[in-house]
Amino acid sequence: MEHDGRKTCMLKASMLLLLLSLSTKPVKATVSNNNPCHFPAVFNFGDSNSDTGGLAAAFGQAPPPNGETFFHRPAGRYSDGRLVIDFMVQSLGLPYLSAYLDALGSNFTHGANFATGGSTIRPQNTTRHQSGLSPISLNVQSYQFNDFYVRTQIIRKDEVFFKELVPDPEAFSRGLYAFDIGQNDLTGGLFLNLTVDQVKASIPDILGQFQAVVKDVHDKGGRFFWIHNTGPIGCLPYVLEHLPINEGQMDKNGCAKPFNELAQFFNQKLKDLVNQLLEELPEAMITYVDIYKARYALISQAHAHGFEHPLRVCCGYGQKYNYNIHVGCGGRVSDNGMEIFVGSCKDPSVMIMWDGIHYTEAANKWVFDQIVNGSYSDSLVSLLMACHRK
Numbered sequence: 001m002e003h004d005g006r007k008t009c010m011l012k013a014s015m016l017l018l019l020l021s022l023s024t025k026p027v028k029a030t031v032s033n034n035n036p037c038h039f040p041a042v043f044n045f046g047d048s049n050s051d052t053g054g055l056a057a058a059f060g061q062a063p064p065p066n067g068e069t070f071f072h073r074p075a076g077r078y079s080d081g082r083l084v085i086d087f088m089v090q091s092l093g094l095p096y097l098s099a100y101l102d103a104l105g106s107n108f109t110h111g112a113n114f115a116t117g118g119s120t121i122r123p124q125n126t127t128r129h130q131s132g133l134s135p136i137s138l139n140v141q142s143y144q145f146n147d148f149y150v151r152t153q154i155i156r157k158d159e160v161f162f163k164e165l166v167p168d169p170e171a172f173s174r175g176l177y178a179f180d181i182g183q184n185d186l187t188g189g190l191f192l193n194l195t196v197d198q199v200k201a202s203i204p205d206i207l208g209q210f211q212a213v214v215k216d217v218h219d220k221g222g223r224f225f226w227i228h229n230t231g232p233i234g235c236l237p238y239v240l241e242h243l244p245i246n247e248g249q250m251d252k253n254g255c256a257k258p259f260n261e262l263a264q265f266f267n268q269k270l271k272d273l274v275n276q277l278l279e280e281l282p283e284a285m286i287t288y289v290d291i292y293k294a295r296y297a298l299i300s301q302a303h304a305h306g307f308e309h310p311l312r313v314c315c316g317y318g319q320k321y322n323y324n325i326h327v328g329c330g331g332r333v334s335d336n337g338m339e340i341f342v343g344s345c346k347d348p349s350v351m352i353m354w355d356g357i358h359y360t361e362a363a364n365k366w367v368f369d370q371i372v373n374g375s376y377s378d379s380l381v382s383l384l385m386a387c388h389r390k
């Protein structure tokens, strides 16, 4: 038995080597030219900001009215419609990403999404029940990606039916690797009552784990990276409502300065890491995208951009921001003996905050429109050109 096992194992290993050697055609970031990149696939890692069905597949669907504006039903997204990642793949001419965990109707020909709502970079020491954070932290997403990488290539070679559902091996070297994760590492620490300084002290460890995953993807032949920094967490109603903050710590837009400064501190360190990786990985192109700046621009100039009540939640109930941690979007609340469904506001297209944690489709579209042409990227390289190094 053991002997046979070892033989099979060796056979598998040599098959794998063969596959890997077939698939690692050298692909490099080229010095800036005018040819669009034609990414054949997008592989995404992240949290609810880019989850297209991962958490829903594992822990139950996001309830209605999530999805109402665009999909007209719940679609595994925490929003009334599409997320920034949806607009990204759409603009690249690719279909919306299937969640890796989604067993139903998935088609991974043009990529896969490993993100789940509540994901952190570092594995947490709390359960999802205790903290709301997902057990599918970035290291788990990386295990899943590695399994996906190996098994899709075996399927591509040996299977008939499933072949039509997985990427071409070349897609791994020519595809775009997108990351939008880290926000929950910061808020997760704050909700455990760590001080801002204590959370800051954990950032080197957090980014060390992030770096390991980027390098692992690079080792597998990934060359093109698109990395979102983290948004203004101090403007999110669930943070404003539940973390201790005094009047003197609010900025003129009603956001909590210490928490936004924490996000900016994290972002500076993330940007330093990206610059370090650009030096260490000369064949890679890594685009650092300032999502913080785009989202904050929207919140601070909401009216100029056609939005109303920047911090008011569209799908929520009660209190200062129309948000109550005990009664989420799609839930039910009893008010004077009457049961009320916590539904959507009249016009989500003029609102920024969807449910207190996430953004509306309109806000996501606005942010996407800002970042797609590269004006919020360090390199000033647009999404379509994100395979070229400046």
Ligand SMILES: *[C@@H]1O[C@H](CO)[C@@H](O)[C@H](O)[C@H]1NC(C)=O
Pocket: 122, 123, 124, 125
């Ligand atoms: C979880 O606990 C381990 C062991 O004490 C520690 O090293 C790690 O940093 C903790 N993780 C988080 C996210 O706090």
Ligand SMILES: *[C@@H]1O[C@H](CO)[C@@H](O)[C@H](O)[C@H]1NC(C)=O
Pocket: 095, 107, 108, 109, 110, 164, 165
């Ligand atoms: C999966 O998507 C690809 C590309 O859009 C398409 O060619 C293929 O037929 C799809 N597979 C199935 C089984 O629908």
Ligand SMILES: *[C@@H]1O[C@H](CO)[C@@H](O)[C@H](O)[C@H]1NC(C)=O
Pocket: 191, 192, 193
């Ligand atoms: C954090 O502090 C609040 C207020 O003192 C308390 O209610 C809560 O239980 C604490 N949370 C944790 C995880 O210790």
Ligand SMILES: *[C@@H]1O[C@H](CO)[C@@H](O)[C@H](O)[C@H]1NC(C)=O
Pocket: 369, 370, 373, 374, 375
């Ligand atoms: C990028 O797009 C935004 C939104 O459409 C626009 O305001 C900005 O001027 C553009 N920047 C460049 C460099 O094209």
